[in-house]
Amino acid sequence: MKPRLFCFGDSFVDWDIPTYHWTTYLSNHYDVYKFGVRGADNVSILFQLGNLPEYKKGDRIIMVFTEPGRLPRRFYGDRRERFMKTPYMSPNFYKNREFAENLHTLKYVETLRWSDGQRDIEVSFFKKLKEWLKVYNPVFVTWNENFIERTSEFVTLIQVSSNYEEGVGDDKDFHPGIKGCYEFYSKLHSLLEINEHLVDFVNEQKNLI
Secondary structure, three states: OOOEEEEEOOOOOOOOOOOOOHHHHHOOOOEEEEOOOOOOOHHHHHHHHHHOOOOOOOOEEEEEEOOOOOOOHHHHOOEOHHHOOOOOOOHHHEOOHHHHHHHHHHHHHHHHHHHOOOOHHHHHHHHHHHHHOHHHOOEEEEOOHHHHHHHOOOOEEOOOOEOOOOOOOOOOOOOEOHHHHHHHHHHHHHHOOOOOOOOOOOOHHHHHO
16 A cells, blocks of 8 residues: 655645646655645745644655645635636736736735745744654645745755747746656655656646557
8 A cells, every 4th residue: 555645735735737747646655645736825825734633654745835825715706607617817817807917916925025034933834843843754745936045944846847838838837847747756756765766757738649
């Protein structure tokens, strides 16, 4: 029986392109549970830990932290009808556009407050969280350069090629592409100190032809 791996985070954990995701690669080594939510802010990501079952020997955790200024999507209110299914966040998508624009501005303000040290109590909490979860030997990563500014001591920055850079999706899709997912997996393979060899790269595009 494989050990369990619990993955928390934002859309980097929960995205449908490519279908052969970095979590798919990790499923060769673990029984993978994905609890990430698209658009999740870092506080919401912490709350995802409420899904953790009782610890069993061998269990591991990956937490993928997001941009520090992001606010919960629910704060933005209801979407306009024709944008109900879009996974992206933009003031244009919401019924109360003016309110959404104010929240978008606040996002940038909160990012600046993070960068200049006004939110270092949060940094302290994240750091202690790794100690509190030590039985899981957790791996903390982020894709966001702003987040790593204050957390590089205990978080690893992972930036890989995106869907858009690999010629898939639109210019908003900066999530890991086919090659990016394999690179993301390779880096996590090292951080998790997996004894088994890396599995082979899967070129999803070729498999879909």
